[in-house]
Each structure stands twice: as structure tokens, then as C-alpha cells.
Amino acid sequence: MRVDGPVVVALDGTPHSALTLRWGVDEAVRRQAPLLLVRAIDDSWQVTAWSWYPIVGGNDLDTEAKEYLADQASLLEEHHPGLRVETRVLHGQVVPCLRELSITAQLLVLGAHARTGRARTGSTGVHVAAHARCPVAVVRSDPDHPAATDAAVVVGVDGSSASLWAANVAAREAWMRGRPLRVVHARPAIPDPFGRGSVPPLETADEDDPTHRAAHTVAERLRTENEGLTVELALVDDDPADALVGLGAGAALLVVGSRGLGSFRGMLLGSVSHAVLREATVPVIVVHDNG
Template identity: 55%
Template sequence: MRADGPVVIAMDGSPHSAQTLEWGLTAAELREADVVLARAYQEPREMTQWSWYPILDDLRFDTEAKQYLADTVDHATSRHPRLRITTRLLHGPEVPLLRDLTDDAQLLVVGARGHAGRSRIGRVAAHLAAHARCPVAVVRDVTDEAGPVVVGVDGSPSSLAAADVAAQEATLREVPLVVVHARPPLPAPYGTEGIGLLTPWPRRTRTT
């Protein structure tokens, strides 16, 4: 991870991409960083395995993807004129190609659901969050409320690194930082039989 690297925003053309784009552009402005808009798509399996010639639909998609990035840059520049924005059109598997861009990036921004929209987090976002070489922001529904930054820690090296990133994010956004540590309740040290020992015995009176 480079502290002076760009903010990479992964675009997939889904309806959620507009929110991902806006969140990433705002994050880049806070960091005073350059922006790379990346679009990755996989060629048909027949082309990669059998070296078939591309059909017109494949060529049309390539042209549409380039136009999509160009239109997105125009829109982003009009809303954030101070940012320096470039594009990358990647041919091949999304996860490894986007992961390669994180070698020199300071932040990767991806949408939570992509085209599927059925699960809380999509396959691409989940893999990149686990394997990227820089911090990853998985953008869900964006609100205008500036709430605190919350980070969960368990004492492991990775959680301490997450806390460091969270502290930087809270400083940039000028919001509180909430550090959370959760653990299950401790079991009774002597088993369930020991619990009864904690109950006071009833007092007995002696008669003569």
C-alpha cells in the first residue's frame, strides 16, 4: 500500500455504481489523491480457450465499456473538478485484475452488490476485501448523515491494522472513532455445579 497512491474505484455499470462512484470521489478529495476508474470484464470462454475470433457483440461491448468510462469521467469531473481522473479498461477476470491495481493504490472502492443484488455482499467485493493489497471500502447504501467510524478489534495484528485505518478515516472525516471489542460471556469456571455454591444457604435455627 502506498500512502501517496491513487484511489481506485471499480465500476461495473450496475445501478449501484453511481453511489460507489460518489463515495470514492469524496474519499479521494479528502485524501487529495488521484483517481483511477477501473472497469474489468471477462472475454467469452470460447475466445480464451480456442482463440476464436470475437463476434460483433463482443466488439460492441468493448466499445460500450470505453464509452461508459468516458461518460463517467465527464460526470465525475463536472462534480469534482479538482480531481485528476484517469481510466483503466481491464480484459479478464475481475478479481485478480482489480487486485493487481491495489499494489500501488492507497484505497480500493467497490460496490457491495454489483449486478446480482440478492446478497448483502457480492462475490467480487468479498474476494477483494479479503485479498487486496490496500484498504478496501465496500460501499453499501450511502446516507448524508456523518456518523462515527466504527472498528472491531480482537487484539490480532490484522485488527490493529484495521484500527489504524479507521483512525485515519475518522480524522479525515472529522467524526468520532468508536473501537469495539466483543466476546462471548465466560463460562462458569467450575461447571454448572459451582453455580449453586453461589446461592446463600438458608439459615437454620437450633431448638433445644
């Protein structure tokens, strides 16, 4: 996990960018890290049924993007004089451009746009989170249910290397914010071999369940390594994605690993982290097993 690179905030100029920028600035200040503001312009050649042609008005888009980023940087330097801010216009497809930046970044921050009904992350956020080389924060908020001042940072663990990295990132985030950390392990239902749906996990005492013992070990390690951090452990029998989204509702932050198939098996699979990204109503950080 890098701690020496910039916090990169990707902006698209929409109204939601203001929330994304505020979140990214707060994160950079907490980490005492430089801030890099970027905006991507896909000026690659486009193909139609008839011919290849370049995007019209590419120079205008570039100028507009530079002016937009310069305005944001100017405001930040006025309100955060100690914060080092740089700007960059990216040319090309958004996902590859951001993936390239993620190699040297310590955090990549994106916005998520709420749709009618449940808040969902667009395809760009999902693809960037899947391919980035650093943790990716997808920022959203529920205006009707803002996080309480004592809201916890929530992280899912499943014994995989990705979830252990996620636990480390979550502990650091909770410590920097002065908030408690809630470690969640969910045992998913077992598919019924007779096709009648699913059945609950086998009932075993917590002390006899190896997955629960492993979760206790993770929580205890985080307490030991992060003096003063309050660590809570939630052991639930539920679909992992539903458990994380439910227990993460109203959280200050939700942290997930990008892959699973660890000793707990079933938690934080690609499908689970994808579901959490799509359904959560709070900011989500996705962590890969490379940190």
C-alpha cells in the same frame, strides 16, 4: 499503508455504480489522491462441453466500456476541477485484474448489490477483499436508515496485526470525516464441551481481563496519535460478527481486519470479516495486515 497511490473505483455500469462512484470520489477528495475509474471485461476464452470459443462482441464491449468511463470522467472533471481522473478498461477476470491494481493503489472501492431482505455482498466483492494488497471498500447504503451526521466510524479490534492496521485506517477515516471513532472488542461465547450450545465468557472485572486491557491500550494509543479525535471504546460479550454488524448499524463506516487469531483470539477471523461483509448495511473497509 500506502498514501501515494490512486483511489481505484471499479464500476460495472449498474444503477448501484452511481453510489459507488460518489463514495469513491468523496474518498479521493478527502485524501487529495488521484482517482482511477476502471471497468473489467472478461474476454478470456470460454469453455463448453464441445469446444473453446471467444466471447462474441468483445470489441463492442470494449468500446462501450471506454465510452461509459469517459462519460463518468467528464462529469467529474466538470464538478471537481481539481481532481485528477484517469480511466482504464481491464481485460480478463475481474478478481485478478483488481488484485493487480491493488498493488499500487491506496484504496480499492467496489459496489455491493442489495438483495431482497438483508443486504449481502456478492462473491466478487468477497474475493477481491480477501486477495487485494490494499484496503478494500465495499460500498452499500441502507436508504431507509441513512447515517446520521454525527455517526461514528466503527472498527473491530482483536489484538492481531490485521486489526491493529484496521484501527489505524479507521482512525484516519474518522479524522478525515470529522467523526468520532468507536473501537469494538467482542468476547465470543465459549462452546459448551457437553454439546449444549455455548456459554457466556467467564465473568471477570474489566481491569483483570487481559483482552480488555489490550483494547483499552489500543483506544488510548489512537487518542494520543490522532489529536482531536474522539475515541470511544465498546467492550461486549457477543459473537464478534454480530457485535460489529449490530454496533455498526447506522455508522458512517465499518472497518475490519482480514484475519485474526491475535491475543484477543476469535475476533476478525476470516469467517468474521466475511460475515461482516455479507451482513453489514453500511460501507465496509477490509484491511490486511500488510496495510
